[in-house]
Amino acid sequence: MEEKIESLNYLKKREITRLKKLGIETIEDCFYYFPNKYEDFSKISKISEAEIGIPLTIQGKIESIKNLFLRGGKILTEIEISDSSSRIKAVFYNQPFLKNVFKKGEFFSFSGKIVQKKGYFYLQHPVFEKIPKIPHFNLLHTGKIIPIYPETKGITTKWIREKISLVLKNEIWRAREFLPEKILKKLNLVPLKEAILKIHFPETKEDIKISRFRFAFEELFLLEIEVLREKLKVKKKRAYPLKIQVEAIKEFIKSLPFELTESQKKETWRMLKEMEKSVPMNRLLQGDVGSGKTLVATILALNCAKNNYQSAMIAPTEILAAQHYRKIFRMLEPFEKRIGILTKGYSEFAGKKLKKEEMIKKIKEGGVKILIGTHSLFEEKIEFQKLALLIFDEQHKFGVEQRRKLLEKQKILPHFLSMTATPIPRTLALTIFGDLDISLLKELPCGKREIEIKVVLPKEEKMVLEFIKEKIEEGEQVFFVCPRIEFSQKGRLFSEVKTVKEQHSLLKKFFPEFKIGILYGKMSTKEKEIVMRQFEEKFLDILVATNVIEEGIDLPQVNVLVIQNAEMFGLAQLYQLIGRIGRSGKKAFCFLISHLPTKKSAQRIEALLSSNNAFELAEKDLEIRGPGDLLGEKQTGKLDLKVAKLTDLGLIELARENAKEILKEDPNLRKYLKLRENLVRKRKIYFV
Ligand code: ADP
Ligand code: MG
Numbered sequence: 001m002e003e004k005i006e007s008l009n010y011l012k013k014r015e016i017t018r019l020k021k022l023g024i025e026t027i028e029d030c031f032y033y034f035p036n037k038y039e040d041f042s043k044i045s046k047i048s049e050a051e052i053g054i055p056l057t058i059q060g061k062i063e064s065i066k067n068l069f070l071r072g073g074k075i076l077t078e079i080e081i082s083d084s085s086s087r088i089k090a091v092f093y094n095q096p097f098l099k100n101v102f103k104k105g106e107f108f109s110f111s112g113k114i115v116q117k118k119g120y121f122y123l124q125h126p127v128f129e130k131i132p133k134i135p136h137f138n139l140l141h142t143g144k145i146i147p148i149y150p151e152t153k154g155i156t157t158k159w160i161r162e163k164i165s166l167v168l169k170n171e172i173w174r175a176r177e178f179l180p181e182k183i184l185k186k187l188n189l190v191p192l193k194e195a196i197l198k199i200h201f202p203e204t205k206e207d208i209k210i211s212r213f214r215f216a217f218e219e220l221f222l223l224e225i226e227v228l229r230e231k232l233k234v235k236k237k238r239a240y241p242l243k244i245q246v247e248a249i250k251e252f253i254k255s256l257p258f259e260l261t262e263s264q265k266k267e268t269w270r271m272l273k274e275m276e277k278s279v280p281m282n283r284l285l286q287g288d289v290g291s292g293k294t295l296v297a298t299i300l301a302l303n304c305a306k307n308n309y310q311s312a313m314i315a316p317t318e319i320l321a322a323q324h325y326r327k328i329f330r331m332l333e334p335f336e337k338r339i340g341i342l343t344k345g346y347s348e349f350a351g352k353k354l355k356k357e358e359m360i361k362k363i364k365e366g367g368v369k370i371l372i373g374t375h376s377l378f379e380e381k382i383e384f385q386k387l388a389l390l391i392f393d394e395q396h397k398f399g400v401e402q403r404r405k406l407l408e409k410q411k412i413l414p415h416f417l418s419m420t421a422t423p424i425p426r427t428l429a430l431t432i433f434g435d436l437d438i439s440l441l442k443e444l445p446c447g448k449r450e451i452e453i454k455v456v457l458p459k460e461e462k463m464v465l466e467f468i469k470e471k472i473e474e475g476e477q478v479f480f481v482c483p484r485i486e487f488s489q490k491g492r493l494f495s496e497v498k499t500v501k502e503q504h505s506l507l508k509k510f511f512p513e514f515k516i517g518i519l520y521g522k523m524s525t526k527e528k529e530i531v532m533r534q535f536e537e538k539f540l541d542i543l544v545a546t547n548v549i550e551e552g553i554d555l556p557q558v559n560v561l562v563i564q565n566a567e568m569f570g571l572a573q574l575y576q577l578i579g580r581i582g583r584s585g586k587k588a589f590c591f592l593i594s595h596l597p598t599k600k601s602a603q604r605i606e607a608l609l610s611s612n613n614a615f616e617l618a619e620k621d622l623e624i625r626g627p628g629d630l631l632g633e634k635q636t637g638k639l640d641l642k643v644a645k646l647t648d649l650g651l652i653e654l655a656r657e658n659a660k661e662i663l664k665e666d667p668n669l670r671k672y673l674k675l676r677e678n679l680v681r682k683r684k685i686y687f688v
Helices: 013-021 027-031 096-100 157-174 183-185 192-200 203-234 247-253 261-275 293-306 318-331 356-365 398-406 459-473 500-508 524-534 571-579 598-609 612-625 632-640 649-664 673-684
Strands: 037-040 056-071 074-080 085-095 107-117 120-130 145-148 282-287 311-316 339-342 348-349 370-373 388-395 413-420 437-441 451-456 478-482 514-519 542-546 561-562 590-595
Touching: 013 157, 027 157, 056 096, 074 096, 096 192, 096 318, 145 203, 157 192, 183 649, 192 203, 203 282, 203 673, 247 293, 247 318, 261 282, 261 293, 261 413, 261 437, 261 632, 282 293, 293 311, 293 318, 293 370, 293 388, 293 413, 293 590, 318 339, 318 370, 318 524, 339 356, 348 356, 451 459, 459 478, 459 561, 459 590, 478 500, 500 542, 514 524, 561 571, 571 612
Parallel strands: 085 120, 282 413, 282 437, 311 370, 311 388, 339 370, 388 413, 451 590, 478 542, 478 561, 514 542, 561 590
Antiparallel strands: 037 145, 056 074, 056 107, 074 085, 107 120, 339 348
């Protein structure tokens, strides 16, 4: 099956080049170049009995062929067809060459729909093919269920259908089943050879259903084996076992001005227990904004430091790293001072500024026990003495691939914890995040927030501004968020989208009496820091920002949020943004200014309004926008599923169960060599 198509001597050079344009390199690629839909032309009618408006096939003799030149330069080709019952015309626009394709007296098969116009009935733009003289002829494009292939680069579905049919006829014997026999039996799956034939050239609708089911299962099954093997691989490595420092932890918790929530207690304890072992923890901690994830991380880091090992917490931005550092240092100071921050622009240790070089040295020598930083820690290849715990904050987009690379380098892995406020739908938790165990912080310590969410049209903006004014006069602060600037293909800004800068100057004009700050990605770290501090300390009334603030800035005192061009955000993003506000116990307000009331954006915003369930919302987002928003483009490649749907939880679970069973029985797939070979080839997995 892996043979290159060049080896097929019945394909012309030119044809091979065209197939390659479609991404078909091997015979297997050809087998797996699936139709994206079908047309059912299996109803073969006599002309006199043909129904109007439904897909059907008419077979008959060519009686006449005419090219008519219409006003406006159009050319109409009329073909008259007869069978034993009657006559009908087939018409084509602007394909005058067809005149030479048909010959009077020949027999053709036409598939399409009959339309009625001004009392005339005719077949409009039907698909057609000559009926061969041989008695047991085989039609390809008409008279049955016809596969429709995605057309790209000027290659027609008809051409693709012909080539695929040809390759299938000659090469299908090469298809080797690789799914384990017992899975095929148990799930009653169509064997590979049959499934390939049925998905391309089904005889019945049932054929389409069962062949697609097999391939959907196959895709997910391979994906699950990959993910589960990744999980096993981590479990086979070693980590530093961390004793639970009960006293230190108790003291610390006692010093807090509040009680831990039930989830915080349960999940912290679970993780402490897990890290007692020398098997690396590999976990995703999910919880809404404000559910107290940082606190959980702080306890784990304290425990690690008291074991005399190091931990690192990676924040998505320098601003956030600084916020985390200040907060964690303030909380832990009485118990553990060996805390530092190291970002591109800044370093500090135990509350005092420290030169970068000295900081790097201190980390290497083990003097820093808890280090807070950003990704630059990896880029600059900072060395640790004994890194036992690695925590990622709000970076679920950091992919499996990158996690793997990071972890493979070391002999002893740090325990790994990834924290996110973005609800990860179960379907993704089982696939792209399937190598991680999952913890959930269910409740918010401050109780349910009361937030009034309103979708407004641009013409109602004035009203929003009036409202803001009132609120600021009452002493409130306002977040004003604009989407990150994106350019259209021609390099122009989408005309309806306001940039932060435009929004900033508009607001300044409208509110000369208020202090208005601006924050966006391209500003220097120093500038960002200053603006954030000014806002935190209430020197600013309004902060206009891009969704840089999406990534976890914690400003619980803010109760008013306006989102400009809300239609440009994913639901998960909107949810995150809304999570920033209303944590002071007061009622909060959020305005979503939507410029394009398209069906999709309205649907999303409606879902947002109607659902209080973050997970439900995430599922919907996945359904409407695909996984790009949730995962970032980098990771979606892995999920490049042709047949399976990422929203099909049932099938994902089924694939996972079966993958688990097979791996449990035979982790290196020694009994399933064909499956193993397939995984190596298709998913680049290596076995020992
Ligand atoms: P997250 O990272 O999950 O968004 P944080 O850990 O930053 O949330 O916590 C948000 C705020 O709630 C912080 O000010 C934190 O000190 C506070 N907090 C955390 N846990 C509790 C709790 N159990 N009770 C009350 N307040 C808490
Ligand atoms: Mg956080």
